[in-house]
Amino acid sequence: MKLEQSFMDFMLHHQERHGRTYNFLVLLEAVQTAAKYIQYFYQTGSLKDIMCEAGFTNVQGESVMEMDDIANAIVLHYLRRSNQVIHAVTEEEADPVVLNEEGGRYFFYFDPLDGSSNIKHNLPVGFMYAVGKRNMDGPETYRLRKGSELRAAGIYLIPNGVFTLALADTGVFRFHMDETMTYVIPENSERLIIPEDRGEWELSFNASNRKTFSRKVQDWIEENEAEFNFRYMGSLAGDFHRLISNGGMFMYPAIINHPRPDKNRPNGKLRLLYEANVAAFIAREAGGAAIDENGNDILDIEPESPHQRTALYVGSRGMVENIGKRLRSG
Ligand code: AHG
Ligand code: MN
Numbered sequence: 633m634k635l636e637q638s639f640m641d642f643m644l645h646h647q648e649r650h651g652r653t654y655n656f657l658v659l660l661e662a663v664q665t666a667a668k669y670i671q672y673f674y675q676t677g678s679l680k681d682i683m684c685e686a687g688f689t690n691v692q693g694e695s696v697m698e699m700d701d702i703a704n705a706i707v708l709h710y711l712r713r714s715n716q717v718i719h720a721v722t723e724e725e726a727d728p729v730v731l732n733e734e735g736g737r738y739f740f741y742f743d744p745l746d747g748s749s750n751i752k753h754n755l756p757v758g759f760m761y762a763v764g765k766r767n768m769d770g771p772e773t774y775r776l777r778k779g780s781e782l783r784a785a786g787i788y789l790i791p792n793g794v795f796t797l798a799l800a801d802t803g804v805f806r807f808h809m810d811e812t813m814t815y816v817i818p819e820n821s822e823r824l825i826i827p828e829d830r831g832e833w834e835l836s837f838n839a840s841n842r843k844t845f846s847r848k849v850q851d852w853i854e855e856n857e858a859e860f861n862f863r864y865m866g867s868l869a870g871d872f873h874r875l876i877s878n879g880g881m882f883m884y885p886a887i888i889n890h891p892r893p894d895k896n897r898p899n900g901k902l903r904l905l906y907e908a909n910v911a912a913f914i915a916r917e918a919g920g921a922a923i924d925e926n927g928n929d930i931l932d933i934e935p936e937s938p939h940q941r942t943a944l945y946v947g948s949r950g951m952v953e954n955i956g957k958r959l960r961s962g
């Protein structure tokens with residue numbers, strides 16, 4: 633009889649090896665429970681008629697899907713019950729949600745469902761999150777944590793049942809949902825490393841925006857595109873997931889040359905705290921890199937507001953450094 637190693641068993645031993653408390657496990661257990669409920673609602677959503685628009689917009693002015701709203705409520709519920717979280721920043725709420733300001737140890741940043749345009753087609757979406765830690769040695773300032781201070785970041789691919797977790801200074805690990813809805817790590821699986829060889833390299837960006845990018849970025853694409861396969865599913869969670877195994881780069885550059893200037897997005901589209909940082913942190917732990925439109929490391933950006941946006945270039949280190957040189961050039 634072959635028994636797989638469960639996610640919790642893996643984490644328990646990890647925490648013990650590093651002499652850490654179990655508080656982090658309590659948090660991750662809550663997160664995992666939330667992910668399973670999101671999975672359940674997503675898989676059966678068409679039968680419940682919930683794969684539609686909710687009828688209102690969020691703080692970002694984007695139309696909210698019913699599933700965005702359901703996933704957000706699920707995550708907040710289990711975070712609150714865990715007692716481990718001080719504040720949670722979610723894509724769906726204007727201000728950080730105070731959960732346990734006195735006793736919580738962690739800050740939690742999340743996008744409950746990433747890739748909303750996929751929802752009505754039942755295509756893959758992601759639940760993305762990052763975890764920061766309170767100052768245990770002195771007074772807590774409650775400031776938003778920058779990427780380099782995060783302790784963990786994860787992406788649940790839904791409804792595929794694949795979970796990727798990056799732990800600070802430790803690496804990236806992947807878990808698969810088994811028949812009992814337990815996430816397990818396959819035997820002999822190793823730390824994930826984003827490949828640097830150009831074998832199956834992929835380039836992932838919204839090609840309909842191509843002419844709206846800066847001249848530097850447009851030139852770089854023209855000079856380099858022949859080397860890549862183009863892949864784009866419209867969900868950072870899914871697109872980035874492919875790159876971790878195949879290598880290459882996902883990018884959402886600044887939009888500065890749109891024929892309708894009101895459609896320009898000089899700061900890009902993706903949100904720093906719960907999209908760009910999640911991918912950037914996982915990339916770093918897998919040997920890759922992530923930069924913004926100025927060629928600076930995403931993980932060094934000091935957050936100023938919960939929903940601030942940034943351009944994002946993330947993937948294999950050599951490739952990100954290559955376009956970074958171009959972005960930094962005069
Ligand atoms: P969300 O569904 O959480 O609002 O995020 C969507 C984001 C991201 O996942 C994706 O990579 C990008 O938006 C797609 O944008 P375009 O439709 O402009 O390509
Ligand atoms: Mn998103």
Ligand code: MN
Binds near residue numbers: 700743744745747748
């Ligand atoms: Mn979302």
